[in-house]
Amino acid sequence: MKSMDPRTRLILGLFTVALVLCTGKPWLLAAELAALLLGVLLLGMAGPWLKSLRISAPMVAMVFLVGVAAFPLSEALEMALRFQALLTASFLLFGSITPDELGGALRRMGLPYQFSFIIVTAMRYVPLMGRRLRAIMEAQRSRGIDLRPRPGNLGNLTALLAPLLIQSFQLAEDLAMAMEARGFARKGRTLMGKWRISPWEYGLMALWAAVLALLVGSRVAN
Amino acid sequence: MIDLQHIQYSYPGSWGVPVLEGLDLKVRSGETLMVAGASGSGKSTLSFLLGGLIPHILGGQLKGKAFLDNMDLSLHSPSELLSHVGLVMQNADAQLFNPTVQRELAFGLESLGLPEEEILSRIERASQEFGLGHLLRRSPEDLSGGQKRLVGIAASACMPCPVMVLDEPLAHLDEISVGKVKKALRKLRSEGRTLLIAEHRVQALLEEVDRCLILERGRVCFEGPARQAREELARIGLIPSYPPKPARDFSRAQTVLEVRDLSKSLGGRLILDNVGFRLHEGEILAILGPNGAGKTTLIRHLNGLLSPDRGQIFVRGEPISGKDPSSLAPLVGMVFQNPNDQFFRSLVREEILAGPLARKFCSPWKLGSICETLGLTSLLERSPYRLSEGEKRRVAIASVLAMGSGILILDEPTAGQDGRSRMELARLLSRLQEEGTSILVVTHDRAFARAVADRCLEMQEGRMRPVSEIQDGLASLRA
Numbered sequence: 279m280k281s282m283d284p285r286t287r288l289i290l291g292l293f294t295v296a297l298v299l300c301t302g303k304p305w306l307l308a309a310e311l312a313a314l315l316l317g318v319l320l321l322g323m324a325g326p327w328l329k330s331l332r333i334s335a336p337m338v339a340m341v342f343l344v345g346v347a348a349f350p351l352s353e354a355l356e357m358a359l360r361f362q363a364l365l366t367a368s369f370l371l372f373g374s375i376t377p378d379e380l381g382g383a384l385r386r387m388g389l390p391y392q393f394s395f396i397i398v399t400a401m402r403y404v405p406l407m408g409r410r411l412r413a414i415m416e417a418q419r420s421r422g423i424d425l426r427p428r429p430g431n432l433g434n435l436t437a438l439l440a441p442l443l444i445q446s447f448q449l450a451e452d453l454a455m456a457m458e459a460r461g462f463a464r465k466g467r468t469l470m471g472k473w474r475i476s477p478w479e480y481g482l483m484a485l486w487a488a489v490l491a492l493l494v495g496s497r498v499a500n
Numbered sequence: 501m502i503d504l505q506h507i508q509y510s511y512p513g514s515w516g517v518p519v520l521e522g523l524d525l526k527v528r529s530g531e532t533l534m535v536a537g538a539s540g541s542g543k544s545t546l547s548f549l550l551g552g553l554i555p556h557i558l559g560g561q562l563k564g565k566a567f568l569d570n571m572d573l574s575l576h577s578p579s580e581l582l583s584h585v586g587l588v589m590q591n592a593d594a595q596l597f598n599p600t601v602q603r604e605l606a607f608g609l610e611s612l613g614l615p616e617e618e619i620l621s622r623i624e625r626a627s628q629e630f631g632l633g634h635l636l637r638r639s640p641e642d643l644s645g646g647q648k649r650l651v652g653i654a655a656s657a658c659m660p661c662p663v664m665v666l667d668e669p670l671a672h673l674d675e676i677s678v679g680k681v682k683k684a685l686r687k688l689r690s691e692g693r694t695l696l697i698a699e700h701r702v703q704a705l706l707e708e709v710d711r712c713l714i715l716e717r718g719r720v721c722f723e724g725p726a727r728q729a730r731e732e733l734a735r736i737g738l739i740p741s742y743p744p745k746p747a748r749d750f751s752r753a754q755t756v757l758e759v760r761d762l763s764k765s766l767g768g769r770l771i772l773d774n775v776g777f778r779l780h781e782g783e784i785l786a787i788l789g790p791n792g793a794g795k796t797t798l799i800r801h802l803n804g805l806l807s808p809d810r811g812q813i814f815v816r817g818e819p820i821s822g823k824d825p826s827s828l829a830p831l832v833g834m835v836f837q838n839p840n841d842q843f844f845r846s847l848v849r850e851e852i853l854a855g856p857l858a859r860k861f862c863s864p865w866k867l868g869s870i871c872e873t874l875g876l877t878s879l880l881e882r883s884p885y886r887l888s889e890g891e892k893r894r895v896a897i898a899s900v901l902a903m904g905s906g907i908l909i910l911d912e913p914t915a916g917q918d919g920r921s922r923m924e925l926a927r928l929l930s931r932l933q934e935e936g937t938s939i940l941v942v943t944h945d946r947a948f949a950r951a952v953a954d955r956c957l958e959m960q961e962g963r964m965r966p967v968s969e970i971q972d973g974l975a976s977l978r979a
Binding site for chain 1: 578579582587595597598606609613615616619620640805825826830840841842855856859885
């Protein structure tokens, strides 16, 4: 998988997400989920995927319970399966492509540099903002402000959000200055790195596109 | 190479109040100039001006003439100045915005539109010169503070620019990282680059520069060779001079905080290994050690933010395991490195009272006494965001003391503080000690530790040094 051109990985990932979205039958969704899990196993990503269940499983369970309350059981099952399959497809996509490769792929696929840069930079700063949030939370709890998830503590959330917002604005301002100082706005930028999509990668993408077209066609026909 | 004539600058929305005033400066090609000054003296503003951000990006009113490498800075945007000047900003998290170190080094070169072969060869050379070869595939997010600073400098050094402007390259670094950055600066000097370094850790850089410029409220108050600058820097308090601390023995005093055999692993790595110590009533204890030694992880256990894998913590004889940090705040006050992490009110008074009000207790008498001790009485109706770094630090301490805790823990209190603020902080801690507060200071600033502490411990790779070595350590610090 890693030997593939990042553009191929991105396109296959997006096709897979589209496949999951277009699938209408629970048994087919279950088969897709099984195939995705096989992919997770083959790519050696089983450990991180199991860890991700700590967050995704409660969300899938919630979708299922809401579905059961509002729709027949088969539809609730379909919703939960689709959600889990979408999460697994996204996990595979982002687990097999680095932010750097994603940015390069988007640029080579014709997306203006500024847009691809925004996407990649957003990914770069998510962990940093997470760390800042934790630091703010620790500072506030250390001075006596209770931030445990309890109804009575809702008002205390401003102690968390206000510093985070102010620091985010400050970071955005500093980031804009750093980017300008390093020629972000300059025209005639070089695109470093030679990438090549091999014939068999084109074949794989064509196969995925054909399966997707068949699925969409069959749904339109029904 | 740099020629500034009668520069006056004010930021937009500042009602014309100048940050730089009547500034004249000439820097020769190949010269290294240090710009010193207290917080708010205009050092960063001068860096932004030379980097082309003023007036093109930041706006504001610029008067006077500014030339760099024969380019008029008022006529050329940062993009046009890219091959003339490299700006390394203070905020490393903003400076390094690419997903990998390699892309970070490549970014400016790509902006210049250089051919790929040249980009790769420049990255190769810079990564060898700055020892970054093993980091090229890593995300800047995963690097230490010192590594981030080196990557920022290397990314600028890759560029074919004759001038480099560095804004506080030593900020928040421990002694080991400071040594690495100084080595990088020597390398740049040997290449014949013109360097302008804005820094408040002046002592560490004096021997590395040719000339020193001292700014005071936007005006030049000293300009001369580095060897003559030391006296002036000491005179105006930018090189802190602490009064000697009389030796006192607290071993017979009551123990207010005790850590027994504490061990902790994070992410599969042993961070704390069987750590133990005691803090006595009225004592100031300093824990020294380089970044990454486990100091911050240790103190995060002392008010319940982290639970130990093994060992116990006692506050005034009571174990604290299982207690929430907010409920421990009246017993143990913790002030973290960045005061901005806790400001969320519009006035200093409200900020200081936020904790007591959240816990439903408040004593106006206590507030008055704390503010008087910390010199905050005149700042109570001001916004905490608009204070100097030293004042912010004092507000953060006051907001923790307002909870009534008799134990105060400070994490790297001198980080980002100029010499004057460090001296003020040392005086402040002595005052708090006289009033009976027991204080634990975690720092890599050895001079500050020597000035304030009654006793020092040292952490290395998650371990506390044995007692005999600790006493030796204190003796050597005092010598």
